[in-house]
Amino acid sequence: MTAEIFMQKLIENSEILFIGILSSILATVFVLSTRYFWYKLISFYPKNRLFYGIVNSKEKCIIFQNRLRDMKLENKFLTPEPNYSTFPNQGPKYQLRQLVPYVLSAEDSKATAMVYNMLGEIGKTNNIQTSYVDEDFDMWENPQFLIGGNWKTIRVFENHNPAYVCRDNKFINTINGKEFSPRSKDEDLGLIQKTYNKNNNKPIWILMGYRGAGTAGAAYILNRHWRLFGKLYGKKSFGLIIRFDDKDGYENSAIADYYPKPTFFKRIIFYSSYKKLNGLTDN
Numbered sequence: 001m002t003a004e005i006f007m008q009k010l011i012e013n014s015e016i017l018f019i020g021i022l023s024s025i026l027a028t029v030f031v032l033s034t035r036y037f038w039y040k041l042i043s044f045y046p047k048n049r050l051f052y053g054i055v056n057s058k059e060k061c062i063i064f065q066n067r068l069r070d071m072k073l074e075n076k077f078l079t080p081e082p083n084y085s086t087f088p089n090q091g092p093k094y095q096l097r098q099l100v101p102y103v104l105s106a107e108d109s110k111a112t113a114m115v116y117n118m119l120g121e122i123g124k125t126n127n128i129q130t131s132y133v134d135e136d137f138d139m140w141e142n143p144q145f146l147i148g149g150n151w152k153t154i155r156v157f158e159n160h161n162p163a164y165v166c167r168d169n170k171f172i173n174t175i176n177g178k179e180f181s182p183r184s185k186d187e188d189l190g191l192i193q194k195t196y197n198k199n200n201n202k203p204i205w206i207l208m209g210y211r212g213a214g215t216a217g218a219a220y221i222l223n224r225h226w227r228l229f230g231k232l233y234g235k236k237s238f239g240l241i242i243r244f245d246d247k248d249g250y251e252n253s254a255i256a257d258y259y260p261k262p263t264f265f266k267r268i269i270f271y272s273s274y275k276k277l278n279g280l281t282d283n
Contacts, residue, residue, distance in 0.1 A: 046230025047122040050194075053203045054119070054143045060127045061119070062144040063112055064152055067102040067132045075099050102132075107212035108148045111219035115145050115207070118223045140197055145205045148215045153206050160204065162195040163239040163259040171210070171241050173259055180256055182210060186246045190218035190253065193239040217242055217250030228277060231270040232262040243282070254282035 047055055054061050070076065078094035112130065119128060131139065133150045146153050149166055157165040165172050171180040171191055180189055191214075193206040207222065209215035221242050222229070229238070240258035244250050258277070261267075267274045 046227045046234075049234035050226060050230035051122055051124070051203070052235045053201075055122045055124050057143070058127060060129055060142050061124060062129045062131050062136075062139065062142050063115055063147065064131050064133050064136070064144060064150070065104060065108050065112055065147050066150050067104055067134065069102055070100075075101055077103060105148065105212055105215075107209070107216040110216040111147050111207055114216070114219040114223040115147070118226060122226075141200060141202070143203045145207060147207055147219075148212075149208045153208060156193075156195065156204055156206060160195050160198050162193050162206070163237065164191055164193055164241065166191065166208065169210075173257060175259055178257060180241050180243075182243075184245075187243055188214040188217065188246060188250070189256070190214035190216075190221070190242040190244075190250070191239065192218045192222050192242070194233075195237045195239075213244075213246065213250055214242075217244055217253050220250050221253055221255075225280075228273050231273045232266050232277060234266075236260075255280045256282060 053059075075098060077097045077100050079097050081093045081095055083092065116128070119125070133146075133152055137151055146156070153166070156162060157167070161174075163173060163175060165174055169181065171189060172178070173180075182189060189210040191206060191208050195204050195206075196202065197204055205222075207215060207218040209218060221240075238258065238260060241256040242250075242253040243256045244253040255277070258281070262270075262274055262277075
C-alpha cells in the first residue's frame, strides 16, 4: 500500500469516526433536550401545579389529626356490636374496649383516608406521615394537611394570610368580609383552604368543617374535584366554602363561595372547567 492510499484510507476512517462521534453527541443532546421539555410539559399538569411541593418532591408530607382523650382517665370505651337480630326493636349491644388512651373522630378519619386516597392518585405513595396536633404542634418545615379545626389551623389563620378564616363560629372571607354560617340546624359547612407557609413557601392545606361532617365533606370535594381546581388555580393559593344538608350528605355539597376568581386567562383556556366550577355553586 502506497503512502498516498494509506493517507486516503486514514482520512476516510477519520471522517467516519468524526461522523460517529458527532452523531452520538447530537443523539445525547436530543435525548436530554427531549427529557427537559417533557418534564417542563408535565410540570403544567393540574396535579403537579395544584400539589406543587408535594407530588414533585421527595420531602415528607404530614397529615395532622386531632386525637381525643378519655377525660375520666378510665381508658374504657364501648364499641357497638353488629345487630344480628331480625327483630327491629332490639336495642344495640356494646362490647367494652379497655386500655385505649386516645380515640379519633370518625369524620376526621374519613377525611384523612380521602387525603391518602388522593395522594395515591396523584402519585405520592411514600414519605407520608400521620401526626397528632398535640404532639407535633411546632412542626412547620414540611408540606402538610391539617384535618379539622385545631391549634395549627388557628396559627395559619393568624400568620399565613389565607383567604378564609374561622372566627366567632363563622367562616369569613378575609378579603371582602363575607361571613358564612349554617342557615338551618341541619346544614353543615366545610372549608378547603390552600395557602403557603410564608417562612419557607411550603404548601399548607386546611380541610375543616363547621361540624364533623363538614370536615369529611371538604376532603370529599377536594378528592373529587382536584383536577378542576388544578386547572383553574395551579400553584396559587385559594379557598372555598362548601355547604350541604345533613339529610342529603356531604356527597351533595354545593360551593357557597370561592376566592380568588380564576384569572381571565384561566377562565378562557379552561372555559368548561370554569363553567363547571360555577355550576357547583349555589349562588
